[in-house]
Amino acid sequence: MxxxxxxxxxxxxxxxxxxxxxxxxxxxxxxxxxxxxxxxxxxxxxxxxxxxxxxxxxxxxxxxxxxxxxxxxxxxxxxxxxxxxxxxQALWLSLRQVGESQLADVQAVVQHFLADRSQYQSISISDLYQRIEQQDVVLLDVRPSNEFAVAHLPQARSIPITELSQRLAELAPDQPIVAYCRGPYCLFADEAVATLSQRGFEVYRLDGGIVEWQAHGFALAQETAK
Amino acid sequence: MxxxxxxxxxxxxxxxxxxxxxxxxxxxxxxxxxxxxxxxxxxxxxxxxxxxxxxxxxxxxxxxxxxxxxxxxxxxxxxxxxxxxxxxQALWLSLRQVGESQLADVQAVVQHFLADRSQYQSISISDLYQRIEQQDVVLLDVRPSNEFAVAHLPQARSIPITELSQRLAELAPDQPIVAYCRGPYCLFADEAVATLSQRGFEVYRLDGGIVEWQAHGFALAQETAK
DNA sequence: TTACTATTCAAGTATTCTATTGAATAGTGT
DNA sequence: ACACTATTCAATAGAATACTTGAATAGTAA
The missing domain is CATH 1.10.10.10 (Winged helix-like DNA-binding domain superfamily/Winged helix DNA-binding domain)
Structure with missing residues (x-):
């Protein structure tokens, strides 16, 4: 040539x-x-x-x-x-990863707007996996219910963020709760953690959503609700 | 918020x-x-x-x-x-992957310009890994020597494409050869395969380069040449 | 058929990106 | 100091992109 x-x-x-x-x-x-x-x-x-x-x-x-x-x-x-x-999806994750590791500006934006986030505790996906196996926590999916229907973490229970404050009675007050939503830049879980924390629940924010869960090689569940 | x-x-x-x-x-x-x-x-x-x-x-x-x-x-x-x-690097690999799987145009471009490639045989990275362990093939790095010095596949031998036709005597005529270069869109290995094939060598083109090798989780070697 | 809805298309303007050119900067060697 | 080299900067003209608006399309419901 x-x-x-x-x-x-x-x-x-x-x-x-x-x-x-x-x-x-x-x-x-x-x-x-x-x-x-x-x-x-x-x-x-x-x-x-x-x-x-x-x-x-x-x-x-x-x-x-x-x-x-x-x-x-x-x-x-x-x-x-x-x-x-x-x-x-892999490409978007890759792009996000570069942004998070390379651009101080991304961290600055998150820091600036999500100052609250650091007040509360979060839990990593691999930690969660273990605690679910031990039935140690209640896992709460706070996304809109149609998204839950499409795919959710196994064992998760759906209470959309918009209904959360009306449905507090459904949650046992003595069991730790992990809330998750769409991913790291979705704010539903932050809101849920704030609400629940205020009512005295022991609550953590999952660091990631269903995409990140999947990227860890874990399976997802569909519909069947609960 | x-x-x-x-x-x-x-x-x-x-x-x-x-x-x-x-x-x-x-x-x-x-x-x-x-x-x-x-x-x-x-x-x-x-x-x-x-x-x-x-x-x-x-x-x-x-x-x-x-x-x-x-x-x-x-x-x-x-x-x-x-x-x-x-x-x-991971991001670039991801982007390439999307392009290769999604855009028929990428395949068309490769097809159009690299019609030669299909004439010759190629070998996958995982196959190569096995054959190297069995010392079954000679592995040839045909990139410029400074790139070889920075990083190369273990066991590889450096003969830059520009010197290949003068250095044919260094190659045993009865042992199969695998040639590799920068990656799937680099043409050095194609050229090497064409040259060697013409002289009667049994020669394969490695499908990938050092980046893809690394992405498979295998280690690289540096300098020490040979 | 008619009224209605979700989506797409088309055109215009303001903004942003690209390649080229020539000048400016900062090291090296004498 | 001088000439020289590798790289960057600045300014320009031409091309591509983004958002808005209003019209067109295609399916639904009555």
Whole structure:
């Protein structure tokens, strides 16, 4: 192969990978992707959660779709978007990891907004795994119930954050509780920990969500609720 | 935390991750990163390999540095760039993986330019590992010798591709050879396989390079040559 | 059919990114 | 001090991206 052909090959190749990066190079699209790690969603739903206009959300989803990072399923009036496959999730985790380890700014943002978080105790995924086996804790999934239905940690019990304060009676006051939600940047679990802690429960925030649990090689459960 | 504050938090956070993606969103910068997986390099060296002007290469390196993906060390006249840490390498691998699994275009590019590749046989990293243990093959590193010096597969022998045809006498004609280079998109090993095959050697191309070897959890060797 | 809903498309403007060029900086060797 | 080299900086013009708005499409319900 000639020199100029080699260059052509490399240019064409790296251009393809750059296309993917470009699709990721926007904060709104990353937020959309992050939401999609929890399962498929409609455009409207995504637009609401991310505070984008519907047209804008749709446009960003088109961009992600052009890069093959998400796929759509149409059912009736709705378009359901989801991650194209598991490697996309791995990529987002990888990106997050680089951000957390490299950018002091990420830590600064978390520090600034989540000062509360350091007041309360958290528990790592591997510690949790052990304590669940010993039936030592109650595991609480505080995400919306449809997300729980799609996938949740085994043994977890669903009490969406919006219902938590009305359903305190369901929790035994003497058993430690671990609350979790979508992942490290989701605030539901923080809120749950604050609420429960105030009522005298011994409560921990799980460091991670279902994606991180899965990345540890542990299995997930579906529906069957409890 | 109030609603508008939550939004502020998320916007700030995802913006940080988008900064990293933006740094990756250019084919030249990806090529630079890919080269840096082999070890540190000077600006001039990188500019030559990527066919960029020095000023342009330097500018792209600044962009990567601003996103904390690479770091510099200055020694005398030269600035040596390298990957900021291992998580950056993992990110690049992740991105490549998504590209390979998702984008038919990547496969098409490889197919189009590397039609030769399918003529010859390749060997996977795990197969190689076994055959090395059995001392069944000669392992040939055909990258430039300075890259070999930084890191190479254990048991590998260095014959840079530029010297290969003059040094054929060093190779036993009856032993199978496995050639490897920087990784799947590096062409040195393809060239070596073509050359050796033509001279009657039994020769395979390793599917991957030192980064992929490392990603399999195997150790690397340094210097000591042979 | 008609009214309605969820989503997508299209166009315009403001912003950001890229490559090029030439000048500036900071080391080295004499 | 001088000439020289490797690298970075600054300014520019052209290309690509983002968000808004309003219109178009396609399915649903009556």
């Amino acid at each position: 000639e020199l100029s052909q080699k260059r052509q090959f490399k240019d064409a190749l790296y251009e393809q990978f750059a296309r993917i990066s470009r699709a990721l190079a926007n904060p709104h699209r990353l937020e959309l992707l992050d939401l999609l790690t929890q399962g498929e969603r409609t455009v409207e739903d995504l637009a609401n959660e991310t505070a984008l206009s519907i047209a804008n959300a749709s446009q960003h989803l088109q961009t992600l779709r052009a890069a093959q990072l998400v796929s759509v399923r149409r059912e009736g009036l709705y378009a359901y978007y989801r991650l194209a496959n598991a490697s996309v | 109030e609603l508008s504050q939550k939004r502020q938090f998320k916007d700030a956070l995802y913006e940080q991750f988008a900064r990293i993606s933006r740094a990756l969103a250019n084919p030249h910068r990806l090529e630079l990163l890919d080269l840096l997986t082999q070890g540190e390099r000077t600006v001039e060296d990188l500019a030559n390999e990527t066919a960029l002007s020095i000023a342009n290469a330097s500018q792209h390196l600044q962009t990567l540095r601003a996103a904390q993906l690479v770091s510099v060390r200055r020694e005398g006249l030269y600035a040596y760039y390298r990957l900021a840490n291992a998580s950056v």
